[in-house]
Amino acid sequence: MTAVAQQSFNVSKRRDEFLAGMRDTIPFIVGAIPFALIFGAFSITNGISVTGTMGLSSIVFAGSAQFIASELVGRGASTAVIILTTFIVNARHALYGATLSHHLKHLSQLWLVPLGFWLTDETFVVVATRFERAGESPYKHWYFFGSAILMYINWNVMTFIGINIGRTFGDRLTALGFDFAMIVTFIGMLVPLLKNRPLLMSAVAAGTSAIALHDVLDNQLWLIVAAFIGIAAGYVADSLPDDALLGWLEETR
Amino acid sequence: MNEVVMIGGMMLVTFGMRYPTLALVGKLNLPPQVLRALKFVPPAVLAAIIAPAVFLPQEDAGLQLALSNAHLLGGLAAVLMMRYTKNLLLTIVFGMAAFWLAQWLISLA
Incomplete structure (x- = not known):
């Protein structure tokens, strides 16, 4: 293969991995949508500002911890307790990182920092399943990237819509049990494991x-x-x- | 101001859990026992999140194994759907439908 042909082959491999990561994450998006919507509504009805709510989704990006944090804000908990609780709830992510790490050891910080930031339960399960599959692709991190970016965009867009639902209807989505969608998604993730x-x-x-x-x-x-x-x-x-x-x-x- | 501290702190502890092991563990030579144990991370963590949400749906109400627990019925429906269709999308839709149906029936009773 000539150098140019090799390069275009690699590009298509990267794109294939990226698109496959997105595609395999779509079912998880369906479960995350109601959860993000109710998070947005729940957060502002608990007294967190619009900027703060968007900040939680875009800067922290950790669904269950965000939910617990807004509940704690509503109950008037101290900032220290909220941060401590987030630490404990998200400690599981250290295990996720350890599980995926040996597949990513060839990557630079330019990759590792964003992939680390984007590591959620859903992306972890999707990516761990992909990494377990045989066949050595040097572009598996593009799969991770595809899954993560789709989760991130969806989570933030749906949080924003949820904020507006919350402003109009208050916290009614939680009362209807929309938060159970995340648990149902996790059940669907668990059974095949x-x-x-x-x-x-x-x-x-x-x-x-x-x-x-x-x-x-x-x-x-x-x-x-x-x-x-x-x-x-x-x-x-x-x-x-x-x-x-x-x-x-x-x-x- | 309080929100800035809260979000900044939450970001630091979350990233502080996600990034270091992802970036570093692969570069260490972990004993095979540790790698074997890591296989159990996904089922253990997911089960630990799911079980209380399904069996303890109401705060301070204790274990609820009765048919009046809509979360349990929805959860069972999701398990069966995933087991037999292996389709996550169908499982989410069917599980939520079963949960809402159960909630509605229980509210009638």
């Missing part, structure tokens, strides 16, 4: 621990503790001899 017994054990242990600890540990600390219990349970189950149990889940593969 449960491919064998250790993965299932991990989810069951994390879920039951989260329920047990929910009202015991303050400031959302239960979330990260339950996640670690789930990881430990999966690891232990993985170290035990396997058997053909749970064919029901096996078919999900």
Whole structure:
């Protein structure tokens, strides 16, 4: 291949990865839309300004933490408590970064800083699934980029629309249960991951621990503790001899 | 002013969780045990977020396993839909429809 032909081949590979990342993120967008709308409405009805609400979506960019923060503002919590809670809620992202990192070690800071900023639950699951797939593409970070930029634009546009809904109708979307859309999306993300017994054990242990600890540990600390219990349970189950149990889940593969 | 501090602080702690491991862990030579444990991050974290939202839908009301829990019914509908169609879009639409239907039926009862 000549140098020019090689270059145009690479460009199309990059574009393919970028577009594939966007395409695979579309279902997650459907779940994020109602969540972003109610965030916008919820945030301004809890007394956060329009600029502050947009600032949360564009500068912090962390759905569940933004939601919890606006709830805490509504309850009159101190800024320190809000930041601490955000830290605990988002501690899971350190695990996401660690999981994806060895696929990205060849990248410069120019890539790593924005990709780090854009790392959400949805993009993590989409990208981790793509990275697990066999086949060495040197442009997998373009897939990450495609997924992340679509989530980011959607999140900010929908927050803005949500603000305007909130101004007209108040907080009615929350009362209708629109916030449940995020949980339904997460359920759809979880089910295909449960491919064998250790993965299932991990989810069951994390879920039951989260329920047990929910009202015991303050400031959302239960979330990260339950996640670690789930990881430990999966690891232990993985170290035990396997058997053909749970064919029901096996078919999900 | 308070909002600026709040948003700045939230941004710092969030980025401070996302970026360092993403940028650095791949450059370390992690023991294989750690890499094996990281496989369990997605199911563990998702389950830890989902379970309280489905089983403890109301604040301070405790575990709700009854049919009057619309979140539980919607969640079950989503699990079944994803299990049998493997289509995330359908799962979200069907799960929310089931949740709202359950909410409406419960409000009639």
